[in-house]
Amino acid sequence: MKYLKISKETEEIVKQMTLEEKLGMIHGGQLFQTEGVSRLGIPPLKMSDGPMGVRREFEAALWKGAGHTDDYVTYLPCNSALAATWNRKLASDMGEVLGKEARGRGKDVILAPGINIKRTPLCGRNFEYFSEDPYLTKELAVPFIQGIQKWDVAACVKHFAVNNQETERLSVDVIADDKALREIYLPAFYEAVTKGKSLTVMGAYNKVKGEFCCQSRFLLEDILRKEWGYDGVVISDWGAVHDTGLAANSQLTIEMSVTYDFDQYYMAEPLKEKIRNGEIEEQVIDEKVIRILTLMTRLHMLDGKRKAGSYNAPSHRQKALEVARESIILLKNEKKHLPMDTGGLKELLIIGENANCMHANGGGSAEIKALYEITPLMGIKTLLGGNTQVVFVPGYCREEMKEESSLNWQEDSLRNDKGKEKQAEKNTALHNKRKMLREDAVRMAKEYEHVIFIGGLNHEQDTEGNDRKDMKLPYEQDLLIREILKANSNTIVVLTGGSPVEMGSWISMAPSVLWSWYGGMEGGTALAEALFGKVNPSGKLPETFYKRHTDCSAHAMGEFPGGKTVTYKEGVFVGYRYNDTFAVSPEFCFGHGLSYTTFSYDNAKAVRAKEQTQVFCTVTNTGTVKGAETVQVYLAPLHRKKEEPVQELKGFEKVELEPGESKEICMVIEEDCKGREIRIASSSRDIRSIIKI
Ligand code: BGC
Secondary structure (H helix, E strand, O other): OOOOOOOHHHHHHHHHOOHHHHHHHOEEOOOOEEOOEHHHOEOOOEEEOOOOOOOOOEEOOEEEEOOOOOOOEOOOOOHHHHHHHOOHHHHHHHHHHHHHHHHHOOOOEEOOOEOOOOOOOOOOOHHHOOOOOHHHHHHHHHHHHHHHHOOOOEEEEEEEOOOOOOOOOOOOEEEOOHHHHHHHHOHHHHHHHHOOOOOEEEEOOOEEOOEEHHHOHHHHHHHHHHHOOOOOEEEEOOOOOOOHHHHHOOOOOEEOOOOOOHHHOOOOHHHHHHHHOOOOOHHHHHHHHHHHHHHHHHOOOOOOOOOOOOOOOHHHHHHHHHHHHHHOEEEEEHHHOOOOOOOOOOEEEEEOHHHHOOOOOOOOOOOOOEOOOOOHHHHHHHHHOOOOEEEEEOOOOOOOOOOOOOOOHHHHOOOOOHHHHHOOOOOHHHHHHHHHHHHHHHHHHHHOOOEEEEEEOOOOOOOOOOOOOOOOOOOOHHHHHHHHHHHOOOOEEEEEOOOOOOOOOOHHHOOEEEEEOOOOOOHHHHHHHHHOOOOOOOOOOOOOEOOOHHHOHHHHOOOOOOOOEEEOOOOOOOOHHHHHHOOOOOOEOOOOOEOOOOEEEEEEEEEEOOOOEEEEEEEEEOOOOOEEEEEEEEEEEOOOOOOOOOOEEEEEEEEEEOOOOEEEEEEEEOOOOOOEEEEEEEEOOEEEEEEEO
16 A cells, blocks of 8 residues: 555455445544444544644534533643743643543544644634744644644644635635745644654645645645655545545545535545446545554554543643743833732722633634633732722723524535625724723723733634734724823733734833733633733744734735635745845734843854754843743854845744853754854844854
């Protein structure tokens, strides 16, 4: 068989199977599982979303929660939050929690992580993805995958490939040149399967080079199997297969979908038909079945030696908290405005709906039925205790909830006009309501000495199936923030979201700004700790925070969202690679993140070996509180060719230091640095030291 070593036993089992039994294994027999073959002791393959925890149980053949009480789980921070930690160990630990919970819930495949590159800040699923940078993505995705798989559960790295927008996601044909594919969009997938050894891969909805990804010879055969030597299982995204012959003859292993006519899936009855009439060889089905059996062997599903896992363990919530703590980013902090002092704090006014909002149960397939979720308001009240009077006013509100559609959104999602339908009209009543809430909040902001605004996005914007139309804060928040800052110039601004927002109309007025992502069940605890200095923020931006979306290359040079096709005319100039090369200033640059302490960098040096360079530097905590710094290494060509970015991230290391403490760190660059200068930096635009070798 092509691209896989087969054991004798596996071959024997396949020989004993009927065609119907084999077909049952290669397509969904329920929404989240395939058929097993009980007479031969082969179990079904059970899958579940997703990146932030194990999704609730669904009815077998209905997009409706099964209504169980035993499927509440640990709600983990989103992948963007994990990326903001720049912490490989935490990525591995968080992967372990996810794997252990998936196994605890009886799953075989966890449909995570999502590692698509953030090409534009407007992509609705950005919160599920790590970064605009392939190096940062793979450095965290690999340990995350390895962590999951320690628990005899398969990771399913998704969505392969160039799935970078939700608009027309089911059909758009992505046109990207080979350099962009090889240097930006494919490297994290390459590492995920070669180094991370992800046991499964999910094919994307979109097309590449005119072929649907899940039937693509170019992606699945030429690249994944032949070039990368991948021998695992390829699962389609739900409803991403469009042709029986093409799918069967491609390197896709399992077809999943969102409809309930399981027998009519392309790789079910229609395939049987084609095999019976000789159009397709049975051999191609055997190959797929062998891959699935090999996966089952690797997961110890057939030998009774499988790990059991568990979910909702206190240690899992602790890990969620640790990730949330390190993910928070201090974007701005003039005159040490933060942290706030808890001593003698009598009253505190909190404005903003996000202070009081739970995010777990939203966003699309990444939704989580969380065991609990600590909101920022709850986190702050818990931290301060009863002697501080914490007063909350919403300040703004979202659209009224629309009537529930009879279909679940996921079934609905195969209709492409969903995004447009979803855009709720702002009516006069809503505008008036917001005006009233705003006036209330502004009046109170004048009365209180201490005010925190907590706003940003929620899963109405950061959601599967829909892209934003611009980076503006929703619900008239810009006006609200400006008015609050005019009323009380001391107000702390906290924003939550999975993608950047425009801040230009008020950023110069705000003395301090904290960014928090969808931080999981303990997100509110972590935020409170950061606000009051119990934890020193150490997150750094895993993506560029543009001033406006038109400052991003996908919009400035490329196409977005395109039509039937979308051409990535910007090539490799994605994220900071564009902004730095073409001198477009962002609001906050890639790699940026402040601390309550300061760090100095000394003794920079580089030792060059064959295909590797070791970069050393000594970092000292020059402030008065403990803190952690992520030192970044960028390589910059000495004589840049037109098609090259001015610099690219190639290494980083996070180090924690007590006040006054120094440590030498070593960053290994896995390539020859010849002809390039080595920049040791605190962010992509805060270069501390340059080495030329
Ligand atoms: C998403 C996948 C998800 C699948 C199953 C699709 O809509 O694109 O990421 O894993 O549904 O829920």
